Amino acid sequence: AQKVTQAQTEISVVEKEDVTLDCVYETRDTTYYLFWYKQPPSGELVFLIRRNSFDEQNEISGRYSWNFQKSTSSFNFTITASQVVDSAVYFCALSEVQGAQKLVFGQGTRLTINP
Amino acid sequence: GAVVSQHPSRVICKSGTSVKIECRSLDFQATTMFWYRQFPKQSLMLMATSNEGSKATYEQGVEKDKFLINHASLTLSTLTVTSAHPEDSSFYICSARESSVSYEQYFGPGTRLTVT
Numbered sequence: 001a002q003k004v005t006q007a008q009t010e011i012s013v014v015e016k017e018d019v020t021l022d023c024v025y026e027t028r029d030t031t032y033y034l035f036w037y038k039q040p041p042s043g044e045l046v047f048l049i050r051r052n053s054f055d056e057q058n059e060i061s062g063r064y065s066w067n068f069q070k071s072t073s074s075f076n077f078t079i080t081a082s083q084v085v086d087s088a089v090y091f092c093a094l095s096e097v098q099g100a101q102k103l104v105f106g107q108g109t110r111l112t113i114n115p
Numbered sequence: 116g117a118v119v120s121q122h123p124s125r126v127i128c129k130s131g132t133s134v135k136i137e138c139r140s141l142d143f144q145a146t147t148m149f150w151y152r153q154f155p156k157q158s159l160m161l162m163a164t165s166n167e168g169s170k171a172t173y174e175q176g177v178e179k180d181k182f183l184i185n186h187a188s189l190t191l192s193t194l195t196v197t198s199a200h201p202e203d204s205s206f207y208i209c210s211a212r213e214s215s216v217s218y219e220q221y222f223g224p225g226t227r228l229t230v231t
Contacts, residue, residue: 037222043206045159045222091158100147100172101212103220105158 002027004094004106012112013082021077021109023092029053034068034075035093035103045091051075053097082113118142119211121223128199129231136194136226138209144189145211149220150182153206165192199230 003026013019025034036048049059051068059066063080079086092106118141128134138148147166151159163179165171165186173179181203183195192211196203206227210220 042224043208043227044224045208047219047222050219100164101220102149102161102164103159103210104161107158110156 002029002032002094002096002104004092004104006090006092006106006109008109009107010110010112012114014114015084016081018078018080019082019111019113021079021090021092021111023075023077023106025073025075025092025094027094027096029096031097033095033097033101035091035095036066036075036077037091037093037105038088039091039108040088048077079111084113084115087111087113117213117219117221119145119209119221119223121207121209121226123226124224125227125229127229127231130200131198133195133197134199134228136196136207136209136228138192138194138211138223140190140211140213140221143211143213143221145192145213146189147212148186148192149210149212150184150192150194151208151210153208153225155206159208162194196228199228201230204228204230 005024032053034051038046065078067076089108089110091108093103095101095103120139122137150162153159162177163171163173165184167186167189171184186192208225209223
């Protein structure tokens with residue numbers, strides 16, 4: 001069975017600090033997708049990134065970066081120079097590549113950026 | 116592009132009544148739609164997967180007679196919560212998967228259901 005663990009329930013940092021959100025996953029599939037979503041207080045999920053399991057290159061998008069390490073089954077997310085607008089709940093998710101491609105979500109990490 | 120809408124955004128109903136939530140893909144055709152439930156401060160839990168023109172596939176523990184899902188067209192899926200109880204109060208989110216090239220799931224804004 002697939003499982004995603006986000007051990008950090010809540011994180012609070014001061015604006016401009018860097019912050020890393022951890023994500024560890026379990027799957028028996030050899031190929032799979034990994035995702036990060038942001039859920040602001042409004043509730044709507046905002047897609048941040050999708051990564052194929054065969055692509056272990058790290059990715060950077062502005063202040064966001066992702067570190068995918070297959071050896072440790074981790075897909076961590078770092079926000080550099082955090083801003084108050086980054087405050088939200090962040091979900092890591094995993095899906096199969098074939099079939100229904102159902103998403104399995106982690107428990108989420110509530111990130112609060114204090115001014 | 117790839118916009119998914121949900122209606123209503125908020126609904127309050129009395130115990131014992133039924134409420135219907137609509138999920139629409141506005142600018143693409145979705146062969147598959149997913150329904151999730153999210154309790155306060157918890158994660159999203161998949162309730163069911165619906166494919167256009169066929170019966171929905173429910174996740175273990177989800178009562179199919181209570182949560183009726185209809186995916187009658189490539190742009191519309193509905194979730195009807197029948198005989199609602201206060202414990203059904205939750206945030207319901209749908210997502211739609213585009214039928215063409217992309218297998219990306221696009222999420223709706225969610226519907227907050229409160230049963231009194």
